[in-house]
Amino acid sequence: MEPVIEVEGLSKSYVTYRRGKGLLRRERVTVTAVDDVSLTIGAGEICGMLGPNGAGKSTTIKMLCGALLPSAGTVRVLGYEPFRDRRRYVQEIGAVFGQKSQLVWDIAPIDSFAMNKAIYAVPDAQYRETLDELVTLLDVADKIQVPTRVLSLGERMKCEFIMAMLHRPKVVFLDEPTIGLDVIAKAAIRDFVRGMQARGTTFVLTTHDLEDVERLAEHVVIIGGGTKVFDGTLHDLRRSLGETRIVELTLARPAGGADLAGLGAAGLAVVGRRSELEVTIEADLRSLNPAELLATLSQRLEITDISIRELPMERVITEIYATNGR
Amino acid sequence: MRRYLAAYRVCLRIAVRQATTYRASFVLSSLIALAANLAFPLVTVLIYGSGAGFPGWTADEVLLIQAVFTLSTGLSGMVLGAVVWVTTLRVREGTLEVVLLKPLRPLPFIVLTTVQPESAGVGLGGAVLMGWAASRSVHGLTAAGVLAFLGLFVAGLCVMAGVALIMAATSFRWVGNARLPEIADSVHAFGRHPLRVFPGAVQGAVTFVVPVAMVGFYPASALLGREAAGMWPAAAMCVAFLAGGVWLYHRQIRNYQGVGG
Numbered sequence: 191m192e193p194v195i196e197v198e199g200l201s202k203s204y205v206t207y208r209r210g211k212g213l214l215r216r217e218r219v220t221v222t223a224v225d226d227v228s229l230t231i232g233a234g235e236i237c238g239m240l241g242p243n244g245a246g247k248s249t250t251i252k253m254l255c256g257a258l259l260p261s262a263g264t265v266r267v268l269g270y271e272p273f274r275d276r277r278r279y280v281q282e283i284g285a286v287f288g289q290k291s292q293l294v295w296d297i298a299p300i301d302s303f304a305m306n307k308a309i310y311a312v313p314d315a316q317y318r319e320t321l322d323e324l325v326t327l328l329d330v331a332d333k334i335q336v337p338t339r340v341l342s343l344g345e346r347m348k349c350e351f352i353m354a355m356l357h358r359p360k361v362v363f364l365d366e367p368t369i370g371l372d373v374i375a376k377a378a379i380r381d382f383v384r385g386m387q388a389r390g391t392t393f394v395l396t397t398h399d400l401e402d403v404e405r406l407a408e409h410v411v412i413i414g415g416g417t418k419v420f421d422g423t424l425h426d427l428r429r430s431l432g433e434t435r436i437v438e439l440t441l442a443r444p445a446g447g448a449d450l451a452g453l454g455a456a457g458l459a460v461v462g463r464r465s466e467l468e469v470t471i472e473a474d475l476r477s478l479n480p481a482e483l484l485a486t487l488s489q490r491l492e493i494t495d496i497s498i499r500e501l502p503m504e505r506v507i508t509e510i511y512a513t514n515g516r
Numbered sequence: 517m518r519r520y521l522a523a524y525r526v527c528l529r530i531a532v533r534q535a536t537t538y539r540a541s542f543v544l545s546s547l548i549a550l551a552a553n554l555a556f557p558l559v560t561v562l563i564y565g566s567g568a569g570f571p572g573w574t575a576d577e578v579l580l581i582q583a584v585f586t587l588s589t590g591l592s593g594m595v596l597g598a599v600v601w602v603t604t605l606r607v608r609e610g611t612l613e614v615v616l617l618k619p620l621r622p623l624p625f626i627v628l629t630t631v632q633p634e635s636a637g638v639g640l641g642g643a644v645l646m647g648w649a650a651s652r653s654v655h656g657l658t659a660a661g662v663l664a665f666l667g668l669f670v671a672g673l674c675v676m677a678g679v680a681l682i683m684a685a686t687s688f689r690w691v692g693n694a695r696l697p698e699i700a701d702s703v704h705a706f707g708r709h710p711l712r713v714f715p716g717a718v719q720g721a722v723t724f725v726v727p728v729a730m731v732g733f734y735p736a737s738a739l740l741g742r743e744a745a746g747m748w749p750a751a752a753m754c755v756a757f758l759a760g761g762v763w764l765y766h767r768q769i770r771n772y773q774g775v776g777g
Contacts, residue, residue, distance in 0.1 A: 204773045252774055257616040259770050281619040290611050294530060294629075296537045301530050308522040309618050309625075337537070 191232030194361055194392050200227045200263035202249050223249040225416040231394060231409065236387050238407030239396040242511050246416040247396040251363050255285050268360060281310060284359035288366035292353050299334045299349040303356055310357035324352045327382055344375030351382060364395045368402055380405050400503045412510055420510060428500050433475035440495035441467045449490050456486045523628050531631035546637035553589055553638045557582040557645060573710045576653035577740055583646035585708040585732030590639025592676040598630035600697045603684040610774045623765050654739055664738035671751035672730040674758040679703050681761030688768035707731030723750045730754050
């Protein structure tokens with residue numbers, strides 16, 4: 191896949207002040223928000239950028255958008271150096287910030303769209319065609335004529351997407367685009383992103399909603415404490431904590447203490463008991479292959495049902511956050 | 517340039533739509549702005565009515581200076597009135613990204629999107645007052661006088677823009693200073709009096725350092741046929757001031773840090 195975003199040794203530091211002793215004193219401190227981040231994102235990918243609050247995700251996105259000047263390192267997106275070539279560069283990209291609106295509050299979204307048409311010099315025919323298409327895809331035909339301030343958050347976010355896509359950007363940056371949305375609005379936004387990706391648009395997405403990542407991103411980057419702590423596929427991410435599996439058992443009779451202690455001795459950890467007959471254990475398949483696992487379990491317990499699944503994403507992320515940069 | 521003009525047309529329409537969304541507020545704001553700007557000339561009338569005044573200047577001549585000042589304030593307020601506080605607000609709240617995402621220079625974009633139609637009332641009030649004061653104080657108007665007035669008037673707008681931009685540029689480092697627009701207004705205020713009422717050092721400062729005397733005093737003097745020393749060098753300084761303001765504003769964008777995400 192041809193790379194469209196290439197980042198090498200990207201860093202951003204800024205000076206701020208910490209409350210000092212006494213009423214009037216303050217201490218000057220230099221904060222490194224992003225520290226030596228390198229990554230490559232291919233054309234047509236959806237890259238999910240994850241990280242705890244204050245990890246440096248948004249700062250990274252802002253540097254990729256050309257809004258912030260990096261302190262060190264290089265960024266090339268679509269062949270441009272974002273901050274230096276900003277005006278030509280932003281003509282080729284779009285961005286949706288979940289917490290910063292591009293729509294004009296007191297007027298109808300259609301007027302904001304007209305403003306972007308003029309600003310991006312979108313030809314009339316292309317504007318009409320793109321607008322009709324986006325409005326239909328996002329199902330907001332009856333919403334774009336009423337003032338932005340009366341729209342629901344979900345409707346407003348759909349209009350933000352239209353605003354960002356009217357000039358047909360090749361790369362789109364999404365900073366927490368589903369924040370605060372209900373499940374239906376989230377699903378609509380995700381379908382829309384998927385649809386646009388199918389047409390070749392590259393997306394970079396920061397989010398705290400792991401479902402966004404699971405449903406959209408093949409490529410995941412995790413930032414913690416300003417540094418990159420993971421860069422790979424969703425599959426790699428799940429595997430990053432080893433071959434641990436969650437095994438849920440339903441038993442024919444309650445398991446005794448000795449039975450469960452025996453599981454521990456075999457390298458299996460009991461992590462939950464919903465009832466006397468329902469036990470959840472964790473198994474590391476590197477020390478016990480699936481056949482051995484089933485044999486070990488059936489030797490010690492009378493099982494009526496079993497399900498084996500991968501570690502939940504939340505668990506993977508929590509462990510990575512806990513070990514890196516928290 | 518064509519893109520900027522097209523954007524300006526759309527943004528002007530949007531500004532009018534926004535203003536008419538809250539009609540009562542628009543009318544009230546326009547009237548308050550007009551009343552606030554015409555209150556000062558009223559004080560001049562009262563001062564001269566009580567027998568006092570500025571030596572060497574009649575009441576009508578002083579009113580002409582203040583009318584030119586009011587007209588300049590209205591015009592610059594329409595175009596640049598919101599630049600200082602909008603920049604301050606966007607830097608403090610970390611929403612300048614929205615501006616930097618547009619394929620325009622940030623300053624014209626902010627100017628385009630913050631047109632203040634309610635300042636039109638101030639400009640109109642200034643124009644009416646100027647017509648009235650000029651009819652009573654300007655005798656033997658020449659084409660050269662009109663041209664000089666227009667040139668100096670534009671120079672006055674340049675210095676107002678320059679001051680606004682320098683103030684706005686400081687907000688990138690002096691984050692959240694809500695008093696910046698007031699400071700800008702206070703600096704401009706030196707332009708609405710006959711220059712000679714100030715001490716020599718102040719006269720020099722408001723002519724050549726921060727040439728706000730160009731906002732009212734010098735253009736009105738040209739209209740009155742009262743050539744003043746330093747008028748044209750000060751006009752050149754005004755243009756330099758604007759260029760400096762634009763340069764500083766764009767330079768300071770490099771210091772934009774955003775806010776925590």
